[in-house]
Amino acid sequence: MGVDTTATLDRARAGDARALGRLLSLVEDGSPQLRSVIKDLLPLTGQARVIGLTGAPGVGKSTTVSALVGAFRAAGRRVAVLAVDPTSPFTGGALLGDRVRMQDHATDDQVFIRSMATRGHLGGLAAAAPQAIRVLDAAGFEVILVETVGVGQAEVAVAALADSVVVLLAPGLGDAIQAAKAGILEVADLFVVNKADKPDSHQVVRDLRTMIALGHHEPGDWKPPVISAVATGGLRDAGIVELEHALDAHWTWLRSSGELERRRRERAREEITALVFATLRHRLAASNVDVLASRVADGTLNPFDAAEELIAEHVRSR
Ligand code: GDP
Numbered sequence: 001m002g003v004d005t006t007a008t009l010d011r012a013r014a015g016d017a018r019a020l021g022r023l024l025s026l027v028e029d030g031s032p033q034l035r036s037v038i039k040d041l042l043p044l045t046g047q048a049r050v051i052g053l054t055g056a057p058g059v060g061k062s063t064t065v066s067a068l069v070g071a072f073r074a075a076g077r078r079v080a081v082l083a084v085d086p087t088s089p090f091t092g093g094a095l096l097g098d099r100v101r102m103q104d105h106a107t108d109d110q111v112f113i114r115s116m117a118t119r120g121h122l123g124g125l126a127a128a129a130p131q132a133i134r135v136l137d138a139a140g141f142e143v144i145l146v147e148t149v150g151v152g153q154a155e156v157a158v159a160a161l162a163d164s165v166v167v168l169l170a171p172g173l174g175d176a177i178q179a180a181k182a183g184i185l186e187v188a189d190l191f192v193v194n195k196a197d198k199p200d201s202h203q204v205v206r207d208l209r210t211m212i213a214l215g216h217h218e219p220g221d222w223k224p225p226v227i228s229a230v231a232t233g234g235l236r237d238a239g240i241v242e243l244e245h246a247l248d249a250h251w252t253w254l255r256s257s258g259e260l261e262r263r264r265r266e267r268a269r270e271e272i273t274a275l276v277f278a279t280l281r282h283r284l285a286a287s288n289v290d291v292l293a294s295r296v297a298d299g300t301l302n303p304f305d306a307a308e309e310l311i312a313e314h315v316r317s318r
Contacts, residue, residue: 005037012139013044015109020139024114027131038131041138048137049251052162054148054184059170060194063231064240065147066104069111071244072143080141083115083149084129084161112141115149127274129161130267159187160270163263164250166243168192169208171200176207185211188224190246196228196239222253284310 003022011019026034053061053068065081072079105111116132129146136144146161159165167188169176176185191212193204208226217223225246229239254260287310295301 003033003037005033005040009037009041009044009138012135017109017112020112020135021114023135023139024116024132027128027135028116030128034131038134041134044138044140045134046137048133048141048144049164049247050133050137050144050146050162051164051166051247052146052148052159053166053168054159055168055170055192056173056178059168059173060229060231061147061149061168064168064192064194064229064243065145067231067234067238067240068145068243069105071240073105073108073111075244077142078110078140079112079143079145080136080139081111081113081145081147082129082132082136083113083147084132112136112139127271127278130271133161160267163254163260164189164247166190166192166247168194169204170195171198171204176204176211185215189222189250190224190243191226192229192239192243193226194229194231197230197233201228220257222250222257222259287313 003026005023008019008022012023023037025031026037053065055061069079069081105113114132116129133144133146165187167184167190169191170193191208193201193208195201205226205228212224212226227239227243227246229243231238231240233239254263289310292301292306292309296303296306
């Protein structure tokens with residue numbers, strides 16, 4: 001069944017969470033309607049700040065996101081949270097449903113929280129998450145927090161989605177050396193050392209500052225701040241308001257330095273590339289590749305010519 005996009009989008013912009021949920025389901029399901037939906041809402045996008053939060057499981061991402069939502073709400077902003085798992089794009093329903101920890105904001109209609117899976121989506125999360133962000137942007141959220149769920153290289157993947165990347169560490173979980181190995185020092189715009197109520201958090205802060213100092217920073221470059229936080233500690237004196245202010249400062253820098261445009265162009269490029277590959281893979285599956293494969297296998301056709309033949313036949317077809 002089709003969705004009346006214009007009416008649904010109008011309702012979503014007016015704060016109707018169910019209408020918004022319906023649009024996000026189109027993204028999640030990789031609906032054929034998605035293309036026209038995105039086309040319709042494109043003129044309404046570009047206003048939101050996209051903030052990615054990442055770090056090893058257990059560092060306190062969820063808790064920090066919930067606290068940060070509180071800080072942005074106190075500043076009067078509409079906030080959306082998208083929880084995504086970049087490492088397992090086809091997990092189905094595992095991530096669906098609002099997370100219990102986010103229920104601090106369940107009664108606030110200016111806060112929207114959604115976990116996202118991309119079951120069967122053309123191009124997986126790399127192609128789907130940017131569309132979900134567009135939908136939330138068009139729906140009028142000023143701040144979109146993208147929280148990664150999951151393990152492994154999830155840390156780096158979120159950088160491809162966000163204007164500002166917050167990397168969380170905590171004593172005993174994802175220390176500075178592990179972070180360096182995973183390549184996340186380079187993608188972080190801000191560091192949060194969470195669980196500052198634990199004694200060894202000072203060591204994490206010290207190690208991190210040493211590593212940042214080793215990096216090369218030109219004058220005018222953004223130097224990632226290291227913020228100690230107790231995400232479970234409420235808003236006052238727990239580093240969360242400081243994080244919000246540091247994010248505001250980063251946003252100002254992004255705009256004044258030209259870095260925002262650069263990052264958004266780079267993201268658009270990644271997005272187009274993901275869609276091209278996904279489309280090609282899809283068309284390849286529907287092509288005469290098996291016939292060609294038999295000829296390559298029995299030695300009557302070389303694989304280079306087979307590849308050329310497929311590209312010639314399918315790249316331009318619709
Ligand atoms: P995530 O897996 O990164 O999303 O981590 P969670 O937000 O679920 O937090 C993991 C655990 O750490 C939970 O039991 C939280 O209550 C706890 N936690 C989060 N922040 C803090 C903190 O600042 N101090 C302490 N002591 N525990 C925290």
